[in-house]
Amino acid sequence: MFERYLHYAKVDLPAPDETAASARVRLAEKFPRTALRRMTHLGLLVGSVLEGVPLGPDDALVYATTFAESRALEDFLASFPAASPLLFQTSIHPGGVQQVQIGRQQPVGRLWPLAGRTRLVEQALLTALLEPAARVVLVGGEERGTWMIESGMASDRAFSFATVLTREAAGALGRVGFNPGNPVDEPCPSLDLFGSALLERSALAWQGAGGSWTLEWR
């Protein structure tokens, strides 16, 4: 059995029409002013849920997003032939979480950015469970794209979530467990469903990666 206990869970689910500009206003107090003006919507949302979660060189950070900086990607593509250096930097995975950590000047020992889709949640949790660091922060989310949504290459909604996972049961909000022994792959919860489970404190259970998964709350 592999398990970790959840000691923090926060979700940011902005209004459907929120833009990066309006998020900058809503979340201004959470970021250094110099960093704020260059941050993407996903970066702002990730920073919002990581507020008050300081990370250090002994910690590990697992970052899960399927589409990453869709708006920066769309705008960078539109900047050709005079490619924008800023948009190039921010369009590169894992810019969403790096913007936050760089703005807050918080080095981190290991950063594991995942970019899958159908089994992304399972793989992010497995990555977290295999981490030897005493404290693992799992953060994820998406920003809403524009023209790329039509072809399924950008998210149609914005959200972010973060949870802190440790081996300490005392005082935990919940627990994630993986029990090896079942080779059947069932559908895995999507990233936004996982975020909803953190928000609503709802349980999840499925089979995958050779075992049984549970997310349960106290």
Added chain:
Amino acid sequence: MSTAVDQQPVGIEACDCLTPFGNAAATAVALLANRRALALTPVLGRDGGDLVPLALLGSMDETVAPRWLPALRGLATGIPAGKWGSPREPVVVTSSNFGVGSFYAYMRDHDVRHMAHGNPFACVELLRREFGWGEQVHIFSHACVTAHLGLAHAARLLHAGLADRVLVFSFDFVSPFVAGGFHSLKILNGMMPAPYAVRETGSIGLGDGAAYAVLSREAASYWIAAHAFYNEMFHFTSNQPDASGFSACAARIAATVGGRRIWVKGHGTGTLEAGRLEAEAFARQFPGAPLTGWKGSLGHTLGSCGLVELAITLAALRGGKIPGVVGGAAPTFTDTVALEPFASAGFDGGILTSNAFGGAHAAMLLTHV
């Protein structure tokens, strides 16, 4: 065991790569002969632009069936048979760009078929179907240290008893998207890279690269004994000026070296400040250990570089000679920089490193019996 470092040895059952010189053996031979694959090429392909050093497998203009697909098909023929993508034999795919060049092609041609495989998951889904892999395909994307993450994750799966073998598959092909991006940062310019050389202006090259490794805990001739990582989070495109990021990663991997006599394959893209910090940090941590790097010939193969250069290292070790810094020139940042090939005899370990945006550092210790 310290949690600052991954010390979970895994054997390398198979490993090969693809560069413009061919497979790992052919690439090692070319590097030993001091040949450059880089050639000055319009930065936006058929859309023109400044000439910049690129090492390409054909034209970089994206096609509807992605240009990287036939090359990856060829590379994949060497992968040992297995139930790849099953829970006991998962696949870890690592890249920085995946199929993003297809998005640029869509913007240029307005052909919606290009949109089908630009995103990492869509690109990997194409590979999964192409190669008949199952659902257990893990996807990591951490720019130019990604391949190291894939190898370390594979070691963790094996040591946790969750897998019997793991296939790590990595690729990055240059497109106008990425060439234009690096050109906008001014570091991809008209000059050929000269890694670790003291000169007025820094420059990098970019190259196509792909590689795979099959890892297990079974006995093997070569082992990846340890991994170390560190993320500075100081700046997107520059490092802590006191080299503390390089030093932290070097110290972490040094803790695993023991009494081995080692050499170092550095990141060595050709940038000045990062090159100096890197060379000095490793010279301090490993006095006298020769420092080499091959991006002056192959260009920077981005997210695949860690695995491409591992495959080349293995081929070079089999031949008994390690290529020196191709494209390098005296004076160098430190006297440890190896401008000429050197014999592998007498060394019993190599440290292979990569770096990425955000001050990301990765290092692995390669040992052999």
